[in-house]
Amino acid sequence: MTSLPWLDPYELWFPPPEQSLDEPDGLLALGGDLSPDRLLLAYRSGIFPWFTDDQPILWWSPDPRCVLFPQDIHISRSLRRTLNKYPFTVSADQDFSGVINRCADLRSEGTWITRDMKDAYTRLHELGFAHSFEARNRAGELVGGLYGVALGRCFFGESMFSVETDASKVLMVYLANQLEAWGFHMMDCQVESRHLLTMGARTIPRAEFLSIIEKQVTEKPIQASWNFRWQWPGDRS
Structure with a gap:
């Protein structure tokens, strides 16, 4: 298997998603941390974490999405x-x-x-x-x-x-x-x-x-708060 980059918890970066493996599909990097800054950078970059307790943190960007x-x-x-x-x-x-x-x-x-x-x-x-x-x-x-x-x-x-x-x-x-x-x-x-x-x-x-x-991700949505306003037509609740 192609060598994957190991992320340093003290360095905030990700490799380009295009460098993800074909098999397993989308596996991009290992390690790092789950700090808010890293997670938000991941989502802005088209990347997400997915791993189990017996694994290091695994980062993915599958193709297709x-x-x-x-x-x-x-x-x-x-x-x-x-x-x-x-x-x-x-x-x-x-x-x-x-x-x-x-x-x-x-x-x-x-x-x-x-x-x-x-x-x-x-x-x-x-x-x-x-x-x-x-x-x-x-x-x-x-x-x-x-x-x-x-x-x-x-x-x-x-x-x-x-x-x-x-x-x-x-x-x-x-x-x-x-x-x-x-x-x-x-x-x-x-x-x-x-x-x-x-x-x-x-x-x-x-x-x-x-x-x-x-x-x-740089555009602002128009909601003021996360409360449901839409209702199924005729919803009486």
Whole structure:
């Protein structure tokens, strides 16, 4: 395997994403730290961390990249029926720790959301960069969630969970429409999955992705606070 650069925790830099490996797809560098400055530089550069407890910090920039443009959110007929029942209440930044902990706990094959990752993203949340989105059922229980990082007019999704049918899908519909209303250009989904593709996500070349974020992370969105204002048509909640 081609030798990868080892990042010094005391030097804030990343190699160009174009130097990522083809196999495993997108692996770019090792080491460094999870400080707010490094994480924010990573997202601005089209890079994200993904590793497990028994590994060093691994940094990735896959090609192609899975993204969702908010206006492209797809609502299937079955999901539309669910939405019409208004089974969930959605919110933003009401339970960041609950969301990130559930995302970690519900991964049956081990988690890349390590204690260090939880601490790092909680710090980003405290600084106003990381945000959580919650779906609660009629009993008030947290049954779906998603968290990620917002920079400029890009939202970089990190992880989601769902313990009731369609909870995460309903949340994705609300989030995509709200991001569009706020003037966000793109939601980064990192790596494609069947679930994301059925919701309207698609893959684009890394070069296109980097070109988008180079412009959009410096643009200011129009939201004043992270509160949902968009509602499913006829939503009476």
